[in-house]
Amino acid sequence: MEEIRRVAAAYYEHLPAKDKKSLRGTFKAMDKNRDGKISLLEYLDYFKKKNGTDFTHQSICRALDMNVNGSLDFEEAIVLFYIMESGRTIICMSCKTFMAGVYFSCSQCFFNVASRxxxxxxxxxxxxxxFTHHSDAIFCDNFSLLSQSRSLALEASAEKRSRVVEGCNWMLGVANLAVSAGCIIM
Structure with missing residues (x-):
């Protein structure tokens, strides 16, 4: 989790002032009793109202609570905001806990475009x-899958790579617009 905290802090430092202000506003919206902290109840209420079901696992809130005081201060919430923006909310399909570090994925499911x-x-x-999964599953850690994805992209024709890059840039643009508008993507 410490690596994600470091990445989130660096990400936050490079945000424009208006985006930092927007995140402060989101923090205040979550902090219903205005005590400067987000309790587990406030956290769960916020995400239930926003239909952010990926974030309602209590293991996420507990993992974010670095000082283990049962609530999130703004610095801890920065990590939450980073996880939300990056799509890094990954829950173990077996034990249902939040995975902050390295994890394994079925490569057939990962590269299957029909799979959601x-x-x-x-x-x-x-x-x-x-865990139980299909019998011929081949598992790779998340770094290996990223490397394989890059290798596959580089092997694709220039036209296909260009379309993928355009699609990624479009998604990043939408995410940045959502942050600028004060929305958090779930």
Whole structure:
């Protein structure tokens, strides 16, 4: 989790002032009793109202609570905002806990364009064989999948790579507009 905290802090430092102000506004909206902290109840209420079901796992809030005081201060919430923006909300399909670090994905599910989600599991569940999935599944860690994805993209024709890059740039543009407008993407 410490690596994600460092990435989130660096990400926040490079945000324009208007985006930082927007995140402060989102923090205040979550902090219903205005005590400068987001309790677990405030956290869950906020995401239930926003239909942010990916964020209603209590393990996410607990993982974010660095000082283990049962609530999130703004610095801890910066990590939450980064996770929301980056799409880094990954829950183990077996034990249902938030995965902050390295995890394993079924490569067939990951690269299957017809599949809506990949099958992701934490290192403990993978190493301990505490999961059930199709019998011919080939699992790779998230770094390996990223490397494989890049290799596949580089092998594609220039036209196909260009379309993928355009699509990625469009998605990043939408995410930046949402942040600028004070919205948080879920």
């Amino acid at each position: 989600r990949s099958f992701d599991i934490c290192c403990d569940c993978y190493g301990g064989k505490k």
